[in-house]
Amino acid sequence: MRAVIFDAIGATPEVREVPEPVAPDGGVVVRVHATGLCRSDWHAWAGHDEIALPHVPGHELAGVVSAVGAGVAKWRVGDRVTVPFVCGCGECEWCRQGDAQVCPDQEQPGFTHWGSFAEYVALHAADTNLVAVPETVSFEAAASLGCRFATAYRGLVGRAQVAAGEWVTVIGAGGVGLSAVMIAKALGARVVAVDRNPEALAVAKQLGADHVVVSGGEDGAEVATAVHDLTIGGSHVAVDAVGSEETCSDAIHSLRRRGRHVQIGLLPPVDGHPRVPMARVIAWELDLLGSHGMAAVDYPGMLALIEQGTLRPQDLIERVVGLDEAAAMLPTFDRATVAGMTMIHPVTTN
Numbered sequence: 001m002r003a004v005i006f007d008a009i010g011a012t013p014e015v016r017e018v019p020e021p022v023a024p025d026g027g028v029v030v031r032v033h034a035t036g037l038c039r040s041d042w043h044a045w046a047g048h049d050e051i052a053l054p055h056v057p058g059h060e061l062a063g064v065v066s067a068v069g070a071g072v073a074k075w076r077v078g079d080r081v082t083v084p085f086v087c088g089c090g091e092c093e094w095c096r097q098g099d100a101q102v103c104p105d106q107e108q109p110g111f112t113h114w115g116s117f118a119e120y121v122a123l124h125a126a127d128t129n130l131v132a133v134p135e136t137v138s139f140e141a142a143a144s145l146g147c148r149f150a151t152a153y154r155g156l157v158g159r160a161q162v163a164a165g166e167w168v169t170v171i172g173a174g175g176v177g178l179s180a181v182m183i184a185k186a187l188g189a190r191v192v193a194v195d196r197n198p199e200a201l202a203v204a205k206q207l208g209a210d211h212v213v214v215s216g217g218e219d220g221a222e223v224a225t226a227v228h229d230l231t232i233g234g235s236h237v238a239v240d241a242v243g244s245e246e247t248c249s250d251a252i253h254s255l256r257r258r259g260r261h262v263q264i265g266l267l268p269p270v271d272g273h274p275r276v277p278m279a280r281v282i283a284w285e286l287d288l289l290g291s292h293g294m295a296a297v298d299y300p301g302m303l304a305l306i307e308q309g310t311l312r313p314q315d316l317i318e319r320v321v322g323l324d325e326a327a328a329m330l331p332t333f334d335r336a337t338v339a340g341m342t343m344i345h346p347v348t349t350n
């Protein structure tokens with residue numbers, strides 16, 4: 001099969017013929033019809049995750065089951081499926097209580113094994129992790145859920161429990177941030193979107209953001225001050241959808257007293273651990289909430305809103321590319337100023 005592959009950390013990704021995966025016991029192989037290109041793929045390529053080399057990235061996918069391993073009860077060849085980027089083991093106490101997103105024995109395609117920038121991908125513990133994709137939901141829309149959209153959904157619904165009328169500040173208007181804007185508006189919240197890129201903020205406006213704030217640079221606003229002015233006292237919920245010391249701090253400082261901060265962007269350590277403004281967290285009694293994807297068992301509520309048209313993840317897709325273009329884009333993805341999601345079609349004739 002054809003796949004995007006790199007042989008060393010930071011090496012130029014290539015498209016090559018590689019062996020097709022075999023369905024593991026309890027798992028399946030999926031023919032990939034659509035797979036998203038995400039900043040997490042760049043983190044793996046840049047050496048921020050423990051991966052075995054050579055490596056095939058890709059963790060946001062949808063497709064059709066092409067092979068079924070021993071012991072799988074619920075899935076058949078030909079089923080349309082997607083999967084959360086965190087695949088739980090299905091057996092531990094967290095998986096049994098429906099929290100496979102924090103399973104200590106989790107597998108992640110594109111990180112713990114070869115991922116979906118390929119014609120085929122192996123997925124583990126299929127009965128725990130696969131999600132049926134309704135005929136009315138496209139492969140592209142389904143692939144966009146696996147990481148960024150589902151993480152934003154769980155961050156706002158499951159973790160921060162956003163209520164109608166609350167202010168939600170979203171820092172970063174990339175894939176996860178724009179997902180958060182769309183979901184917050186669907187929940188009836190009022191939204192402030194913050195980004196360095198005015199083009200990305202224009203998309204956030206189209207998705208319903210009530211206010212946008214351009215950050216950084218000489219003309220950029222001081223984010224927390226701008227948010228406090230717009231929301232008269234700070235937002236109830238803030239989301240760091242970027243993952244940097246600055247964006248995390250801006251998000252926390254933009255909260256009102258007793259606000260809830262949701263950290264979604266991966267936060268690389270500075271001197272061993274990220275620096276977080278804990279003095280404000282204590283004095284204002286802020287809640288810090290992590291969000292790490294969403295278990296397959298929680299997908300039906302989100303999929304119902306997509307089928308109704310209340311949530312339209314397909315509107316977040318800005319461009320569709322092939323494997324060759326994806327290989328070229330991967331090394332620059334940390335600096336990409338493009339708005340919206342990039343979707344890959346690994347198979348030219350779907």
Ligand SMILES: [Zn+2]
Nearest residue numbers: 089092095103
């Ligand atoms: Zn588990």
Ligand SMILES: [Zn+2]
Nearest residue numbers: 038040147148
């Ligand atoms: Zn992702």
